[in-house]
Amino acid sequence: MKILVTGGTGYIGSHTVVELQQSGYQVVIVDNLSNSYASVVDQIEKISGIRPDFEEFDLCDEKRTLDFFKRHSDLDGVIHFAAFKAVGESVAEPLKYYHNNLQSLILILKGMQENGIQNIVFSSSCTVYGQPDELPVTESAPIKEAWSPYGHTKQISEKIIQNNANVTDIRATLLRYFNPIGAHESALIGELPIGVPNNLVPFITQTAIGLREKLSVFGEDYNTPDGTAIRDYIHVVDLAKAHVIAVDRLVKNKNQKQVEVFNLGTGNGFSVLEVINSFEKVSAQKLNYQIVDRRPGDVEQVWADTRFANDVLGWKAEKSLDEMMLSAWNWELALKKAK
Numbered sequence: 001m002k003i004l005v006t007g008g009t010g011y012i013g014s015h016t017v018v019e020l021q022q023s024g025y026q027v028v029i030v031d032n033l034s035n036s037y038a039s040v041v042d043q044i045e046k047i048s049g050i051r052p053d054f055e056e057f058d059l060c061d062e063k064r065t066l067d068f069f070k071r072h073s074d075l076d077g078v079i080h081f082a083a084f085k086a087v088g089e090s091v092a093e094p095l096k097y098y099h100n101n102l103q104s105l106i107l108i109l110k111g112m113q114e115n116g117i118q119n120i121v122f123s124s125s126c127t128v129y130g131q132p133d134e135l136p137v138t139e140s141a142p143i144k145e146a147w148s149p150y151g152h153t154k155q156i157s158e159k160i161i162q163n164n165a166n167v168t169d170i171r172a173t174l175l176r177y178f179n180p181i182g183a184h185e186s187a188l189i190g191e192l193p194i195g196v197p198n199n200l201v202p203f204i205t206q207t208a209i210g211l212r213e214k215l216s217v218f219g220e221d222y223n224t225p226d227g228t229a230i231r232d233y234i235h236v237v238d239l240a241k242a243h244v245i246a247v248d249r250l251v252k253n254k255n256q257k258q259v260e261v262f263n264l265g266t267g268n269g270f271s272v273l274e275v276i277n278s279f280e281k282v283s284a285q286k287l288n289y290q291i292v293d294r295r296p297g298d299v300e301q302v303w304a305d306t307r308f309a310n311d312v313l314g315w316k317a318e319k320s321l322d323e324m325m326l327s328a329w330n331w332e333l334a335l336k337k338a339k
């Protein structure tokens with residue numbers, strides 16, 4: 001079985017490539033390296049013992065993308081990660097986000113259609129729910145006004161896939177991620193943000209290692225037990241494993257509907273301060289942080305109802321918050337050692 005992983009040198013993509021290889025899948029990566037490094041291919045090979053095929057090009061390039069699919073018409077499926085994902089940047093540069101995230105998806109679907117490739121797993125996000133009225137949030141919760149152009153690209157992408165499935169035989173699984181964190185236990189791959197991290201956990205580990213002076217905690221006046229915002233953090237390897245199950249389900253024709261949607265989270269919400277406490281405990285480091293104003297665009301609290309994914313995919317996130325934070329710290333330490 002051969003799977004295209006777009007964005008396969010990126011954070012979630014690289015962990016998923018490893019899990020696919022370890023489950024016997026052959027993998028081809030396409031990535032333009034806009035937010036990742038070619039060396040990740042070497043790291044993947046060190047873990048799995050198998051070098052994935054890798055082609056470096058931009059999936060917004062129509063000629064190259066359609067040519068790729070022509071050359072790889074034997075693909076059994078596609079897992080589409082490649083996208084821009086910085087919420088703040090999407091507010092500042094909306095056209096960049098709409099162009100990149102939508103154009104690439106459209107071309108991938110076109111390439112699949114032209115070559116009879118039927119199966120696609122798509123990286124969506126819990127951001128499609130905005131601030132849900134009810135928690136934990138289920139897959140049938142209303143899709144609300146997006147809080148950022150980034151979030152809107154995920155909502156539109158889901159619609160594009162659904163509309164397209166209505167008139168083609170393409171089958172899709174939309175995976176709505178909550179907050180992926182942590183790194184592979186080998187500490188050979190992990191989150192490698194280029195520049196200053198936007199996300200909480202890489203900011204924590206970079207502060208503790210001395211790359212940043214202090215962490216800003218965005219807001220302590222939320223309506224939550226300790227006043228800081230709550231998210232459902234999920235270990236990236238747990239998330240990666242769900243992709244293998246999802247793609248397996250499609251290629252083996254086990255899906256119940258042409259388009260299926262699953263929340264991928266743990267079902268547990270943790271506040272920013274709880275994440276910091278967990279980090280301090282497992283790393284034995286004192287973290288320098290200060291409370292500042294809320295970050296515009298942040299929702300107050302969100303965590304997943306995971307029952308549908310648990311029951312239908314037979315998948316459950318296994319790693320605890322402490323395990324997630326320890327693996328993130330080990331990864332930061334490994335990066336320092338490699339310098």
Ligand code: UFG
Nearest residue numbers: 085125126127198199200201203216217218229272295298
């Ligand atoms: N936070 C801080 N300080 C920081 C960074 C983050 O206090 O330096 C807080 C945020 O305010 C938020 C929490 O930590 O309360 C998590 O923030 P992240 O930036 O790590 O994650 P988000 O929940 O904002 O965003 C993530 C993904 C998006 C996805 C979104 C869905 O990065 O791609 O989840 O909610 F769309």
